[in-house]
Amino acid sequence: MNSLVLLLTGIILFFIAYLTYGRWLAKHWGVDVNKKTPAHTKFDNVDYCPADAKVLLGHHFSSIAGAGPIAGPIQAAIFGWVPVMLWILIGSIFIGGVHDFGSLFASIRHGGNSIGEIIHANIGQKGKKLFNVFAWVTLVLVVAAFTDICASTFAFDPSKPNVLVGAQAGTASILFILLAMVFGFLVYRRNAPLSIATVFGVALLFLCIYLGYTFPVLKLSKLQWQIILLIYITVASTMPVWLLLQPRDYLCSFLLYAMLIGSFIGILVLHPTMKLAPVTSFNVKGQTLFPFLFVTVACGAVSGFHSLVSSGTSSKQLNSEKDAQLIGYGSMLIEGIVAIIALISVGYVMKAEGTPAAIFASGTATFMNSFGLPLEVGKVFVILSFSAFALTSLDTATRIGRYIFQEFFEVKEDGTRSPLANMYVSTIITVLCSLGLILYGYKKIWPIFGSANQLLAGLALLSLTAWLARRGKKTIMIVIPMVFMFAVTLSALFLIIKSYLFGAKPNYILGVMAIILFILALVLIGEAYKTLKGLGKDGNKSIKA
Template sequence: MTTVLIVILSFVLYLVAYHTYGRYLARRVFRIDPDAQTPACMIDDGVDFVPSKRSLVFGHHFTSIAGTGPIVGPAIAVVWGWVPALVWVLVGSIMMGAVHDFGSLVISMRHRGRTIADLSGSVVNPRVRMLFMIVVVIGLWIVLAIFGLVIATIFKLYPTSVIPVFAQIPIAIGLGFWLRRGGSMLIGSLVAVGLMYATIWWSSGLEIEGKHGIFYPVMLDYLSEIGWWTLILMIYVFIASVLPVHVLLQPRDFINSWQLIIAMGLLVLGVLVARPPIVADAVRMVPEVSVNGNPAPPMLPFLFITIACGAVSGFHCLVSSGCSSRQLKTEGDAQYVGFGAMLTEGFLATLVIVACIAGIGMGTLDGEAAWLRYYQQWGGDAGLGAKLTPFIQGSANMIGSIGISEHFAITLMGVFVASFAATTLDSATRLQRYVIAELAVGHESTHKAGPIRSLIANRYGATTVAVVSGFLLAISDAPVRGLENAGLGGLTLWPIFGATNQLLAALALLVVTVWLVKSKKPAWVSAVPMVFMLGITSYAIVLLAKGFADSSNALLLGISVLMLVLEIWIVIEAAGLVFSKKAEEKVSE
């Protein structure tokens, strides 16, 4: 199968799925009512609940859920062959991920924009709410650490991406101000995107020498370069996440959504022009042992937790229920945002796979030699840089086939990855703030919760807890590697991120399933993916726990065991409710 055929058929499949299965879910399962009042219109506090145009919400939603998940995951997973990775992305995104995102968005909109974790207390029982909250806190904790490390790694590997990424901040603030003053969205978008690409063009033409200057943080002792970048990013994300959502997050994510469309368009055009041959193995059940002597994990179950974003991702339920449900003006936009954004992410993951299995063979090393350089051995423990490089280089090779210079293409893709990771970092911090505040005071008012709990529940206190804990996890390898190398082993967090993320997806699907059962609506659409995700995630967590025990990694072992216990507990609680409900129905008959 040629790369051109893969891209065209994938696009057609997603288009058909949106207009068939998506429409079925909207009309027959969730019964969307365009006239129903949404939480954004009911509350409209100007901070988190803001009625917005669906294009703005789509941009914010998509860039928040995408991040680098659909890039790093597929870039690792193709080591098991391109066929399993592609099949999982196509099937998973349509039958599981889109249902998960759409369902989480709808039930949150029907309950005043409450988060899926908070809703589990009403849908199942209060104990499940507390257990779900713990899973969410741990999941977001890992997201903050790993996405901070991803951006820091990009800044280190591709320093020309630094200025364009930070230049997006004033550009986005200016766009937001323009739109709030009633300015034309078309004119504002054209100017903002034009300025963004001007910074990329300017930065790509600069020669980067040495390790000082505006491209790098101040070089101090005691911490690695990646560690300093991560610290700077955490300071930035603290500021960004306490601002009203329409000041920075919405306009910057809207700009990034245009960046995504343009980048994906360039990649598709590159594939159509270059028609690069596939240089990767179709299926490889057991990759070679890594240079560090670590054996590759088995394809089953690790393929399904390595590719999370792009197929199905629990983080999406938090964005759907914690952010996007509070911004939609009408339920009629829910399919476009919830279902459509997930399919778009699936198509992005498809392009990532093509870049890694074909585009990588168009550079200095061509054909199979390029593939073997990155994928001959298991490299899941080789660091984030080793996994980001195949995508960025492969994408730049394909874009270069249409006449764009290599320097510009590499800078463009570096900015693309870092910008998307930054939007996820922003949204994850804001979501973690919500959850920490909910855990601190529950449904009490802050003045009744006591001074310490009120301080933690405060917008600034909760955000401080979120960013400090995320930074400490990001440099948690310091006791072994030393502070001067802290963060360099960031990819060791990816398996536990994937497992926790997929567990969160399974639990969100469980809440959606129980809600559908109680509402007497077709529950199979979420029940089938729920059962699959619960089984595959449990298997993966058990294997991960064994590996962490063998390597004496007490922190990740503790997280794995806790996740497994919480999963079993929540499933038992939910199963008891569903079966008791069915028993009551039989008695009433």
Template sequence: MNGLYLFVGAVVFFALSYCLYGKYLSRCFGIDPKRVCPSISKQDGQDFSPAPAAVLFGHHFASIAGSGPIVGPVIAAIFGWAPAALWILIGCVFVGSMHDFAALFLSVRNEGRSIAYVIERELGYLGRQIFLLFCLASLMLIVAVFTIMVAQTFVSTPSVATSSILFIFIAPFFAVALRQNMLSLAEASAVFVPLLFLCVWLGCVFPLDLTALLGSAEHARTAARLGLLYYAFVASVLPVWILLQPRDYLNSYLLIGTMLLGIAGVICYRPEFSMPAFVNPVALVPDSNLRLIPDLLPLLFVTIACGACSGFHALVASGTTSKQIASEKHIQPVGMGAMMVEGILAILAIISVAYLKYDDFAGMFYSADFVPTLAFASGIANFTAKLGLPYDFGVSFLCLSVSAFMLTSLDTAARLARFIWQELFLSRQGGADEGGQEVHQEGAPAGRKQFWQMALSNRWVSTGIIIVLSGLLVFSDSVLRIWPVFGASNQLMAALTLMVLTLWLLRTGRKLWFGLLPALFMTVISIWSLVILIGSRWEKEKLLAGIGCVLLVAAVLLLALATHTVRKHFRARRCQRT
């Protein structure tokens, strides 16, 4: 198999699916370009702020991409390249892109509120609170893990630290130039995108070596972690248009540059796959503790999350993106389009390691210092060497790009965690505006917050609590042991979102199949994976197994509430007939 054929086939498949399936979804959901979006009706200059479609695509794409579409496919290649490629192609279109489209649509139609608000309407107040706690735990884990990973990158690759700091400083100037109508979007892009790549070059020339400055790698890691937590706090409370929108938009060019570099390398190198399509790891690596069946069946689908389907995307879509979308006609290009571009990146990640001999890849995979992002960077750098680009420069640039994606996911996750925390203190059928003030559905009882509720849901206080709790995880060893459960919890969030979508489709009398089938599949796969995870770690890692049990109980409770809701719906329909 030639990697170029796989890539071209994937691009054609995604393009046709976007045009045909995307049009079908727009018709089923009833997209109305004339309908006023919450970014306009609730505009406050803080979180609710309409953005041009291109800027919003950049924010959304950079936020959901992170390192997930690279890390997951590279790890999943241990089972061969074909299972990973098939799940990305099929899952990205019929599960992931539909999931993101639906989450964004439901949030926009519910005044920019999170998916938890929709869950309350379908499953009640208890269902909302369970889901919010589930999401909050996952988001704090994301903040903690990405803080650790980015800090480690800053210490090991000082050029990344310099470039990342410069990225942050130029973003507000881009925002002001647009907001004050000093430059059009095209003019501002023409000025600031070259500056972005200048920052990359300056990082290589003037690396910020924290180890040399502070005397030891341990001190450097501590300083980097504290600095990143402070950055996450500031990024979460600043108005979205000052930092989040412009930096994510500019970072999207870095991400696109990475993809174009990879595409050019694949076209020029035309890598032949040396890795088998399907592999049983036990046959080649007897002590790998992996089995092709049944482990492949559930674990593949939670290993590759962001490249095919990810519950985190629903939180981004309903947490920040829905508050910035200017028209419902942008839901398809932003929600669905960004997911499919991410699928293309995931296919590139598979190609970057599939050209290796399986024995060589397995040797890397089972080594103690295996880093999936470095394996991706090395593969693409090998391809682009055919273009005359030095291998070392290619590796450095690609590692920098991946770190920028992780930093974007970090600040977005911090802001989303703040939104989720604020929603925990809202009364029934309530929503939150930017400052944590309560916004009620028309006709719903207002209900009064107690002083302590108002204090805890304040923007500054809630962000501080989130950062402190995440910081406790950052400076403990537990987060590194908890990380494996994130894959299952992430997909379980997607399953729950799809479940609520199905209930909404049922209640509104729309077609069910495109929501019901993915919901059933993801629910079974996620719970199956959690059961395997709990069973394999019960003896040695009680904490991890305990967290898995909590997630499993939460999922079962929500499923029970969903079953009860469906029974009530059909009982009411029978009563209407009689």
């Protein structure tokens, strides 16, 4: 199969979906370009801060992309490229895009509050607490998995002194973080014109890549990188969004755009043939296509983490509701393109050896080598892009984990504020809990992360269903994806529990976590069912928001 056909098919279908289904959703939900967003009504210049649509697109896309749309499809390719491709297309258009767009819009209409607060308003206090616990545990898994992936990507092996790709990408990444902070200071505190600052910022970004490639001074072990990354996310997640989050994610988006364009041109020139089998087997090494294909692809088609980004940071920065479709629905479709390129990469090299970043870099750098980019330079560039997205997801996940932890302990029963609601205390607790799971490595964490992440998407869709029902809106476009996601993820969690607790190599900690997530989800579904059943009996409960 010619991979160019796959890529063009994906791009064309996504473009049509954005213009048709995306616009239909915006019209049906009632997007109002004249309504002020929380970024203006609750402006505080720390979390609530209006951003230009281009800047916010960069932040949102970089945050949701992370390592997921690359690592997921590559690991799911064990089932063959056809089922992975079909799920990326169907999932991105009808489930992931709807989920992301809906979460962003619902958060805007609830004052920029999180999905937990939306559940509180539409299902009840008990539902909110259950969801917040579930979401926080999922974020701990996100931080643990992505920290391990980043550390593995940057690690230098002294026994292979000539292999410097990790050290080069790690050095460039640190330089990039410093550049982003300078960019943010100049744009938001010295009022430098965004257009001029962007030109210089992107030029200096590629200078960082050159310096990292030429002078890879950070030759650190995986453990050393894990420590550095944990310190970084602790600090970064408490900094004002204008100083690091917005500028870094905005500049980071240009890395991805360059990688996407380079990959497209490379595939156009080389038009590599998919060497991977279209379909392998329904059962591969004990993992069945249903449900594990869907939870393994994860962010490449739908991700509950996206709802936390949409309602955690992006809704607080949206300048106008007219940007909601671009940021919410559009970003998910672009992520789907990244997932297709990742699938083509592993389909071309036809083997999954090394980290997902190494596999992706090998394939993509080969594509770009077809138009003259040196292979080794291409690998460093792709790995840097991959790690930059993973880093954005890392500190965004930590920041959102802090938000949720603070919400949970915001007010004690006597009306006073709990010390656990302190910004720094909640951040440190979140990071320390992730530290306890990092030792397992991303390969062991990924199945439960994928299941929890997809189940979180189902719960976010559940909250949207309740909200739309209260507004007297039709919910069919939410209910069908929600039911499917619950069927997939509850099945996956059941099999994971069985494997972790009663398998040949039991893992009791992850097994107990899976049980907790399974029970929380069932109880929350029960709470939502009672609410929706009540709405069906009493039409007067519909509200406008």
